Amino acid sequence: MTVTPAVKAPPRTPIPATGPGTVPALSISGLRTSFGDRTVLHDVDLDVHAGEVVGILGSNGSGKSTMLRCVVGLTPVDAGTITVTGGPKEGHVSKASMVFQQIHLVGRRSVLDNVCAGALGRLSLRQSWSTLAFGRELREEAMGCLDRVGLADRAHDRADRLSGGQQQRVAIARALCQRAPVLLADEPVSALDPASAVTVMELLQSLASDGIAVAAVLHQPDLARRHCHRIVGLEQGRITFSCAAFDLDDDTVTALYKPAPLDGSL
Ligand SMILES: Nc1ncnc2c1ncn2[C@@H]1O[C@H](COP(=O)(O)OP(=O)(O)OP(=O)(O)O)[C@@H](O)[C@H]1O
Structure with missing residues (x-):
């Protein structure tokens, strides 16, 4: 008789090289922080x-x-x-991007504008002054990020029209647009x-x-x-x-x- 396991074993994805000689992308050492x-x-x-x-x-x-x-x-x-x-060498770019449980999209703006906003840290002051100034190149890059999270077809919807899970994927696309x-x-x-x-x-x-x-x-x-x-x-x-x-x-x-x-x- 064949017994089917009740719980599927987790996939054993190969662990990336972490041994001597490999430089970590993020290295935290001796971090101490206090509040008061x-x-x-x-x-x-x-x-x-x-x-x-x-x-x-x-x-x-x-x-x-x-x-x-x-x-x-x-x-x-x-x-x-x-x-x-x-990560990218040029411009002022945050080297780590972050997504939160509280997703913090601008609900009344389009999904695409929200993703473009991920690039704000590397735009000139004039370019970042208004989302209307998001250039064609950036909008194409943001579309690529949306495609990466499987939501390119929702680019022109208002962000608050998406489900929670979709909004979290938009937040991840926005983080990707930061190029960190x-x-x-x-x-x-x-x-x-x-x-x-x-x-x-x-x-x-x-x-x-x-x-x-x-x-x-x-x-x-x-x-x-x-x-x-x-x-x-x-x-x-x-x-x-x-x-x-x-x-x-x-x-x-x-x-x-x-x-x-x-x-x-x-
Ligand atoms: N801005 C702050 N001012 C004072 N104390 C803070 C502040 N932020 C965090 N703390 C305190 O630091 C400690 C760690 O908080 P932190 O939010 O990092 O925990 P966590 O592990 O993420 O918790 P959770 O799983 O509940 O989100 C807690 O005791 C919290 O009260």
């Missing part, structure tokens, strides 16, 4: 290589978003270095239904196979196992493990999410 007198990241080290999807797991308040926000300069750092390697070699995603699928979540995770995997380094904060360990190459765990501002996604065992996940005592003692 409370340190929320303690000497965090993390490398993410081109072609790799790294999932970041951790309980609420462990510092996941803060870590990503430090990389893009939204949160100041107390100590440590953050290096992003690769590193894509950070902070809970990109938390607001999405299971099928849309898988679509977005597959998209992140596919962008990684194009050579982008992807780091994604996730609250779904199984999704992380299925779609990431590597998973790191963050606990109270410290990385407590880093392993190949298919090596992440249930005990490690359970320990990561153990409930914190209500009296705050730990």
Whole structure:
């Protein structure tokens, strides 16, 4: 008798080269950050290589978003270095782009305008003064980004006419239009239904196979196992493990999410 496994084994996608001699696209070393007198990241080290999807797991308040926000300069750092390697050399270009759970598209503008806005950091002041000034070349590039996320046919719709999952893909297209070699995603699928979540995770995997380094904060360990190459765990501002996604065992996940005592003692 043949027994069909209840759960399909996760695909064992090849792990990109991460050994000696390979330069990570994102390298975080000794990162420390505080809010007031409370340190929320303690000497965090993390490398993410081109072609790799790294999932970041951790309980609420462990510092996941803060870590990503430090990389893009939204949160100041107390100590440590953050290096992003690769990407375009010319112009003023953010070297890491970020997508958020709250998608922040301009709902009344077209999908295409929203994607063009990803390039604002590298346009001249005059070009960025009005979205009407988005040139033909940029609009073509933005169409390419939309095509990459499978939404070229919705380019001229108002952004708020799209579903949540489609809007998240537009946000990813906008990040692509930034031409950054590193894509950070902070809970990109938390607001999405299971099928849309898988679509977005597959998209992140596919962008990684194009050579982008992807780091994604996730609250779904199984999704992380299925779609990431590597998973790191963050606990109270410290990385407590880093392993190949298919090596992440249930005990490690359970320990990561153990409930914190209500009296705050730990
Ligand atoms: N701007 C801020 N001012 C003060 N404290 C902050 C600020 N931003 C974050 N923190 C604190 O830093 C800690 C880490 O927050 P962070 O948002 O990084 O956690 P997280 O792991 O992303 O949590 P979640 O899973 O709930 O999104 C928390 O204790 C939070 O209260």
